[in-house]
Amino acid sequence: KAGVTQTPRYLxxxxxxxxTLSCSPISGxxxxxxxxxxxxxxxxxxxxxxxxxxxxxxxxxxRFSGRQFSNSRSEMNVSTLELGDSALYLCASSLGSGNTIYxxxxxxxxxx
Amino acid sequence: SQKIEQNSEAxxxxxxxxxxxxxxxxxxxxxxxxxxxxxxxxxxVFLLLIRENEKxxxxxxxxxxxxxTLKQSLFHITASQPADSATYLCALxxxxxxxxxxxxxxxxxxxxx
Numbered sequence: 001k002a003g004v005t006q007t008p009r010y011l012x013x014x015x016x017x018x019x020t021l022s023c024s025p026i027s028g029x030x031x032x033x034x035x036x037x038x039x040x041x042x043x044x045x046x047x048x049x050x051x052x053x054x055x056x057x058x059x060x061x062x063r064f065s066g067r068q069f070s071n072s073r074s075e076m077n078v079s080t081l082e083l084g085d086s087a088l089y090l091c092a093s094s095l096g097s098g099n100t101i102y103x104x105x106x107x108x109x110x111x112x
Numbered sequence: 113s114q115k116i117e118q119n120s121e122a123x124x125x126x127x128x129x130x131x132x133x134x135x136x137x138x139x140x141x142x143x144x145x146x147x148x149x150x151x152x153x154x155x156x157v158f159l160l161l162i163r164e165n166e167k168x169x170x171x172x173x174x175x176x177x178x179x180x181t182l183k184q185s186l187f188h189i190t191a192s193q194p195a196d197s198a199t200y201l202c203a204l205x206x207x208x209x210x211x212x213x214x215x216x217x218x219x220x221x222x223x224x225x
Contacts, residue, residue, distance in 0.1 A: 043215035045215075103148075105155050
């Protein structure tokens with residue numbers, strides 16, 4: 001059974017640009033969550049989707065958005081990139097409430 | 113404000129000893145608490161979950177305790193091995209849902225042979 005797959009693994013963007021990151025959850029998992037990890041702030045929750053609906057949202061500006069498709073795959077988008085957006089973006093999937101969460105390997109974003 | 117703190121950024125111990133990591137929280141009433149392991153450049157891997165009505169949970173060489181009065185969880189690795197070297201994260205869930213909303217910054221454990 002394939003794990004959570006995130007693409008791309010590494011990318012470099014310029015300030016002001018926008019970026020889209022993709023996450024394919026484990027087959028059968030309907031819940032997908034996104035996190036940002038930086039050395040200074042640690043792991044911070046961005047948002048959670050379940051069956052195409054955003055169920056929870058963290059404390060991030062509106063430049064950060066996401067969506068989930070009918071096949072449970074999810075994307076997150078960051079517009080008008082800032083240097084401080086450089087981070088490891090992690091996606092996690094699960095069957096739903098009360099079940100184990102599985103993280104992907106993350107997408108390393110560098111903003112220059 | 114709600115806060116979750118792990119007692120130290122880094123912890124070094126001798127192989128064979130028991131490693132004890134601490135997770136404290138304030139202004140929070142979690143439904144349950146989870147511990148994860150993260151290796152450099154990789155995503156976190158789920159280790160253990162303990163609910164608010166449970167005092168202790170074990171899995172092989174791992175043991176987790178949860179004291180809702182002290183607002184603290186302890187994570188123990190007995191008979192530690194160099195392969196246990198990693199960053200360990202605790203996370204709190206405030207509802208019955210399982211998605212962690214608040215993570216500690218982690219403790220980097222180094223087991224020295």
